[in-house]
Each structure stands twice: as structure tokens, then as C-alpha cells.
Amino acid sequence: MQVIDRKDNPLLNRVEIRFAWDHPNSPTPDLSQMVAAAAKAEPGAKEDLVFIKDVSTRFGMPRTTGLALIYSSEEASSIEPNFIVKRHNRVRGEESSAEGGDE
Template sequence: MEIRLVDQRPNPLLHRQELRFEVAHATAPTPGREEVRAEIAKQVGVAKDRVVVERMQARFGTATTVGEAMVYESTDIARRTEREHILIRNKLKEKPGAAPPAESAPPAPPAKEA
């Protein structure tokens, strides 16, 4: 997987860099958001939790995916600025009502009648 940054624009009002990227994945399937976030963070030189992948679109008939990502000044700014469903997709926020199931005690054995 090779990521090429096509465009990079600063957005000082929202405290972020807006990136457009192209992923070449000739020998592999379309990469997931986590892989793309990690690679963009490495290229830009920031922590992965500051990168938010807005969208990814595979080009028909090619082994290329294009997309947009935002690199925020801090994770806190990203959480305040981005829409909730985008944060959930990028694993920066838990899905509401999707808390891990609590460990419950095994059911009590039935009482025997005497």
C-alpha cells in the first residue's frame, strides 16, 4: 500500500490541515481506515489519534482509492469539530449503547424440592 498526498491545505479557523490522498494497492484489497490513518500520521509526523479520515472511495476498475483526511492540532479539537458518525468510524468515540457486555454471574442451579 502506497499513499500519496495529492493536496494539503491549512484551515486555521478549524485548527486543522485538510488533506486529499490517493492510495495505490495493486496487490491487496482496499485498505481499512485504521491502516490509512496510521500511514498518513506517519507521513505527516503526528500521532494517529489526531488524524480523521473523512471519506474513502475506490475507483472502479483500478487498484486505487482516493479520499480526504483531516489532521487536527489536538484530539480534543477533533472531537469537538467532527461529526459523531465520523468519530465513531475512526474509533475516536464509542458508539452509544454499544458498551461491552458486563460479566454476569452464572445462573443459579434450580432448587430441588424435598
């Protein structure tokens, strides 16, 4: 993963990283791989406070671009929309017990 742009956002207590990931001869990286790489790119970041957005892979090109939002605390990350949090929790293996429903 290559960091294209890093912006510190003190108002929202987060770091915003624009990234590009070249993946020749391999499939598009999944969300868990992108979260791990973004956490590794920012010193002191915790994977559970990293959220990936705006992921795009152009047809025929082995290059994926996106935006990683890295929050400094659980409280700061509470501004993320619920559907984004649920998507990342599924990838991390943390199912919320509030959803309910036996299948």
C-alpha cells in the same frame, strides 16, 4: 500513500490532506492503515487526532482516494460528527463506555 494536496486550515486548527493510494494486487486498504499512513505523512501528527473521510475506490482500478483531517488537539477535533468519531474509535479499539448494553 501519495499526498495530492495539503491545505492548512488555521480556523479549524487542522491540516487537510487529499491522498491517493495505489494498491495493485492487494485489497483496498482498511481505515486503520489509512489513519496510520496519514499520521506518518504529517510530521508531529497523532493517530488519535486523524480522521479519514470521502474514501473512494473506482471499480476495477487499484487506486483509492480520500481526505484525511489531522487536528492539532483533542478540543479542535470535537467538531467531528459523532458517527465519524465512533467509527474511528472502533478501529482504534477504544469502545466508549457511554454506549452501554450487554450482549
